[in-house]
Amino acid sequence: MSNQEEKNLKKVLEENDLTENEYEKIVKTLKREPNDVELGLYSAMWSEHCSYKSSKPVLSIFPTQAEWVLFGPGENAGAIDIGEGLAMVMKIESHNHPSAVEPFHGAATGSGGVARDILAMGARPVALLGSLRFGNFEDSHVKYLVKEAAKGLAFYGNNIEVPTIGGETYFLDSYQGNPLVNAMCVGLVKKEDIVVAVAEGTDSIVILAGEKTGRDGVGSASFASRELEGEEKEIEHPPIPQGNPFLEKKLIEACLEIVKKGLILGMQDLGAAGLVSSTCEMASKGNCGIELDLSLVPRKEKGITPREIMLSETQERMLLIAKKDKEDEIGKIFNKWGIEYTVIGKVTSDGILRLKEREKIVGEVPARSLAEDVPIRYYQGKIPAKLKEIQKLDLEMVIQPEDYNQALLKMLASPNISSKEWVYKDNKKLSAEGTEVVLFPGDDAGVLKIKGSKRGIAFTTDGNGRYCYLDPFAGGKITVAEAARNLSCKGALPMAVTDNLNFGNPEKEEIFWQLEESVKGISEACEALEVPVISGNVSLNNESNGEAIYPTPIIGMAGIIEDCDQLCTMSFKNDGDLIVLIGENKEEIGGSEYLKVFHNIEKGLPPQIDLGLEKSVQDACRESIQAGIVSSAHDCADGGLAVTLAECCITGKKGAKVEINTRIRNDALLFGETQSRIVVSLPVKNLDSLTEIANKYEAPIQILGNVKGNNLKIGNLIDIEVEQLKKAWERE
Numbered sequence: 001m002s003n004q005e006e007k008n009l010k011k012v013l014e015e016n017d018l019t020e021n022e023y024e025k026i027v028k029t030l031k032r033e034p035n036d037v038e039l040g041l042y043s044a045m046w047s048e049h050c051s052y053k054s055s056k057p058v059l060s061i062f063p064t065q066a067e068w069v070l071f072g073p074g075e076n077a078g079a080i081d082i083g084e085g086l087a088m089v090m091k092i093e094s095h096n097h098p099s100a101v102e103p104f105h106g107a108a109t110g111s112g113g114v115a116r117d118i119l120a121m122g123a124r125p126v127a128l129l130g131s132l133r134f135g136n137f138e139d140s141h142v143k144y145l146v147k148e149a150a151k152g153l154a155f156y157g158n159n160i161e162v163p164t165i166g167g168e169t170y171f172l173d174s175y176q177g178n179p180l181v182n183a184m185c186v187g188l189v190k191k192e193d194i195v196v197a198v199a200e201g202t203d204s205i206v207i208l209a210g211e212k213t214g215r216d217g218v219g220s221a222s223f224a225s226r227e228l229e230g231e232e233k234e235i236e237h238p239p240i241p242q243g244n245p246f247l248e249k250k251l252i253e254a255c256l257e258i259v260k261k262g263l264i265l266g267m268q269d270l271g272a273a274g275l276v277s278s279t280c281e282m283a284s285k286g287n288c289g290i291e292l293d294l295s296l297v298p299r300k301e302k303g304i305t306p307r308e309i310m311l312s313e314t315q316e317r318m319l320l321i322a323k324k325d326k327e328d329e330i331g332k333i334f335n336k337w338g339i340e341y342t343v344i345g346k347v348t349s350d351g352i353l354r355l356k357e358r359e360k361i362v363g364e365v366p367a368r369s370l371a372e373d374v375p376i377r378y379y380q381g382k383i384p385a386k387l388k389e390i391q392k393l394d395l396e397m398v399i400q401p402e403d404y405n406q407a408l409l410k411m412l413a414s415p416n417i418s419s420k421e422w423v424y425k426d427n428k429k430l431s432a433e434g435t436e437v438v439l440f441p442g443d444d445a446g447v448l449k450i451k452g453s454k455r456g457i458a459f460t461t462d463g464n465g466r467y468c469y470l471d472p473f474a475g476g477k478i479t480v481a482e483a484a485r486n487l488s489c490k491g492a493l494p495m496a497v498t499d500n501l502n503f504g505n506p507e508k509e510e511i512f513w514q515l516e517e518s519v520k521g522i523s524e525a526c527e528a529l530e531v532p533v534i535s536g537n538v539s540l541n542n543e544s545n546g547e548a549i550y551p552t553p554i555i556g557m558a559g560i561i562e563d564c565d566q567l568c569t570m571s572f573k574n575d576g577d578l579i580v581l582i583g584e585n586k587e588e589i590g591g592s593e594y595l596k597v598f599h600n601i602e603k604g605l606p607p608q609i610d611l612g613l614e615k616s617v618q619d620a621c622r623e624s625i626q627a628g629i630v631s632s633a634h635d636c637a638d639g640g641l642a643v644t645l646a647e648c649c650i651t652g653k654k655g656a657k658v659e660i661n662t663r664i665r666n667d668a669l670l671f672g673e674t675q676s677r678i679v680v681s682l683p684v685k686n687l688d689s690l691t692e693i694a695n696k697y698e699a700p701i702q703i704l705g706n707v708k709g710n711n712l713k714i715g716n717l718i719d720i721e722v723e724q725l726k727k728a729w730e731r732e
Contacts, residue, residue, distance in 0.1 A: 016043035022375055029369045037355065037363040040307040041370055044273035045280060048540050051374040054506040055538045058519050062533040063526050068495060069534055076120040076197055076269065077187070078534025080496050082560060086450070087191045088457060089123040092131070092184040092500045092556040093271075094539035099152075099181035102240040103145045107152035109243040109315050110183040115160060116269035116318065119252055122195035122259040123187030126432035127448055128157045130167035130183055131461040131500070131554045132423075135176030137415035142171070142179075146423070149181055154426035159245035160252065163437050164427040165446025167461055171415045174465060177544025182500045182537075184461055184556040188434055188450070193259055197268040199282040199290055199321045199347045204265060206279070206290060206345035207327075209334055210251050210317035214300035216241040217274070217313025247316045247339075254337035255318055261333075263326045270317040276310045276370065278319045279345075280353050283367035289352040290367065292345035306355060306362045321347060379506055381513030391470060393590050393604030400667045401598065404717040408642050411671060412728040414597050417639045419730050438564055442651070444486040444635060449564045456561040458492035465550030467606035470591045472514045472551050474606050476521025478675060481614045482637055483557040484529050488618035489633040489678060491568050491625035492559030497526060499536040499555055504548025506540050514551040515540075522553060528611035529618075531557065568625045570634035571652030572681050577631050577707040579656055580690065583617045583677035584700045585641065587664035593638050594671035609675040613699075617676045620690075620699035627693070629686045636677035642670035642714060644679050645704075649712050650726045657713045658705035666717060681707055 013023055016039050026034050026042055034042065048054055064072040070079040070087055077091035095110030107130075115125040130153050135142045146169065157164050162185070199206075217240065258264055266286070268278040275292075283290045294306050300314070322330055327343065334341040348354070353370065355363035366373075401407035411417060424441045431437045431448075438456065439447035445460040462483035468475030484494040499522065504511040526533060542549045561567060572579075589595055590604020624630045632652070636644045641660075649656055662669055682690060687703075694701045713719045 037307045038365050041276045044311050045370040046374045050273050052538050053374045054377045061523050064532050066532045072534045076117040087189050089118050089121045089187040090498050091117045091535045092498045093537050094500055095181045098240050103148035104152040105240050105242045107149040107181050108156040109241050111156040112243045112248050113271045114183045114185040118185045118187035120267050120269045122193045123189035125162045125185050125187045126435045127186040128162050128164045129461050132169045133175045133180035134171050137171040150423045156245045158428045160249045162432050163430050166441050169420050169423050174550040178542045178549050180502050182554050195267045197282050198266040199286040199288050200265050202349045204321050204347040205343045207320040208344045209341040211314050212298040212300045213312050214314050218308050218311045241313050241315050243315045250337045254334050254339045257333050263330050264320050264322045266321040268319045274312045280367040280370040284371035289348035289350045291348050291354040293356050295357050296344045379512040381516045382509035384510040390603050391605050405720050409728040411639050443570050444489045454563045456564040458487045458490045458559045460486040461556045463554040465552035466591050469550040470606050472517035473521040476518040477525040477609050479555045480525035483555040485635040487559035488622045489635050491566050492561045494531045494559040496558050497531050497533045501538045502542050502552040503540050504543045518553045568633045572648045572654040572707045573631045577681040578684055579681050579704040581702045581704050586674040587668040588674045589668045589672045592673045607673050607675045614676040616697040616699040620694045620697045621678045623693050629689050630680040630682040632681045634679050640671040640673050646725045649722045654707050655709035655711045655722050657708045
């Protein structure tokens with residue numbers, strides 16, 4: 001190869017985000033040089049965003065099996081059997097890079113895309129949750145990003161008539177240049193109506209339905225697989241797709257009607273990498289090929305090339321596989337709903353993804369080579385050199401507050417603890433068909449009741465990047481435990497996890513170590529709490545100017561409530577009720593919100609967690625709720641015990657008088673974030689029953705005090721009116 005040929009090849013590889021080894025494998029597979037269209041297919045499908053080539057070896061340790069799991073990782077979304085002939089389907093996805101550039105459309109299309117993942121399983125989307133991370137709350141650009149992202153999520157969810165029932169929003173400097181927008185969607189479907197993304201039946205037709213194809217998002221899969229430039233620079237990016245939720249609503253209804261009538265063999269949404277990902281993945285799963293005539297694809301504009309058609313990420317599109325004799329009936333349904341549809345190809349038996357423009361072949365690639373044969377990257381992890389230093393925390397150097405009343409008010413006003421109603425206030429309080437939302441955002445978890453049944457499903461998202469930065473293994477375990485604890489506080493039995501792994505560049509040894517350790521921690525906790533991972537997403541290269549975000553695995557979790565009449569909320573309800581702690585207080589303030597708020601320190605070891613104790617505490621809490629013994633339940637998490645008690649008082653508009661005998665530091669007692677703790681309130685007459693249940697599970701309990709008066713009183717440290725707590729919490 002001449003010098004000029006080497007330069008030309010290097011340029012081609014850079015433009016397509018491919019390595020020399022990957023290019024050589026493509027040539028070997030095709031037995032020839034690829035053309036520009038084919039290079040585009042490999043560029044998209046072999047990107048980190050689509051292929052998970054750096055994370056696949058790590059992800060293999062997740063526990064994914066249980067008797068109630070119907071479909072695990074590998075489908076558009078995971079599905080579990082929830083009884084009464086129904087399946088619950090769920091998935092979480094990231095739209096981090098698009099949201100950094102255009103937060104409204106990035107967040108909106110994140111919701112739309114994950115809703116179509118649910119639809120692709122034949123399920124009706126019934127709930128959305130958002131997990132958001134941004135930089136310094138006082139920064140004007142950060143305020144702009146979060147407000148626009150929140151508006152985008154609300155805009156899309158409201159207009160497809162899918163309620164937002166939960167989520168979380170955090171602000172840390174680590175996310176200043178690279179915010180995280182993770183969207184989770186949940187669906188319900190009759191078990192016999194579940195659809196999978198597979199192509200089958202030689203000469204079956206391939207139908208493209210929905211929006212016309214444009215240039216939006218061409219190259220987005222590669223864009224999502226590299227780090228962002230700094231805020232001060234112009235970020236080069238593909239055209240960010242813009243969503244049309246009004247069209248998506250009609251597309252959902254049309255596709256569900258088609259599914260209900262059993263008219264299709266398979267279905268797939270067009271998300272990352274658009275038409276190439278949907279076709280090659282369906283063909284590969286079906287051990288067949290697909291032939292497309294790209295001249296038949298409806299277009300928004302003239303001059304779109306075959307490469308652009310295949311890589312476009314235009315929203316609100318679905319791909320359906322059906323027998324020829326079903327075309328007329330499918331067409332009538334799409335026409336009824338005003339959905340444009342076109343037969344653009346057919347299923348073949350040769351395993352090739354063949355692209356034509358009328359009679360001219362513009363690309364021929366083995367479908368499996370795109371979907372399954374990406375060269376896996378096996379990286380080695382290395383413990384960060386600064387880890388021991390950042391884990392050191394000398395408590396003698398941490399000066400305690402002089403006024404704990406002011407300390408609690410300051411904690412409640414922290415952007416990470418204060419009310420997030422301003423984030424979700426634009427979300428309409430609606431319920432999707434077949435369900436009733438019985439608990440909207442503002443509690444530990446959102447809850448849906450299945451119409452015609454007493455049963456319900458609770459959902460939550462959880463994650464703590466600071467913990468995972470200080471100790472990714474412990475942080476991974478805590479993320480799962482906190483999500484499960486949120487559900488148990490509603491009386492729900494945790495059943496399944498969908499995860500979103502947000503990390504930096506895995507080529508860096510220290511980043512890969514964080515990924516490995518976090519996944520190990522998540523896996524250990526899922527095993528201990530008997531909650532399988534059924535779906536998920538990996539978002540790597542979350543970096544800005546070479547600096548990675550804190551490792552931030554997000555856990556979305558679902559749990560079953562057998563009787564929604566026993567649903568428990570966090571608010572104190574009855575004067576005179578006992579306040580009891582299930583669990584025990586320890587002197588742990590490393591990695592806490594308290595350290596950051598008062599000392600601007602993000603150091604120390606995060607709380608350590610005993611998963612056996614965690615399970616005991618959750619089992620005791622859940623059984624007490626199901627037995628109707630307790631009036632309220634709220635987990636101790638960010639901000640510790642004092643914040644937990646304050647939130648119970650604020651939401652219940654009740655005071656509390658608490659006495660705690662302990663030898664640990666006052667700041668650790670009030671604001672330490674020791675795990676495996678739940679605060680419950682209950683009538684005095686029910687204490688013996690609670691004690692019996694706690695003893696059964698060997699869960700420690702401690703009487704803290706009573707629901708009483710209009711102030712929160714904690715020993716001689718805190719005495720504040722509930723109304724004053726509320727004003728601080730609402731940042732008035």
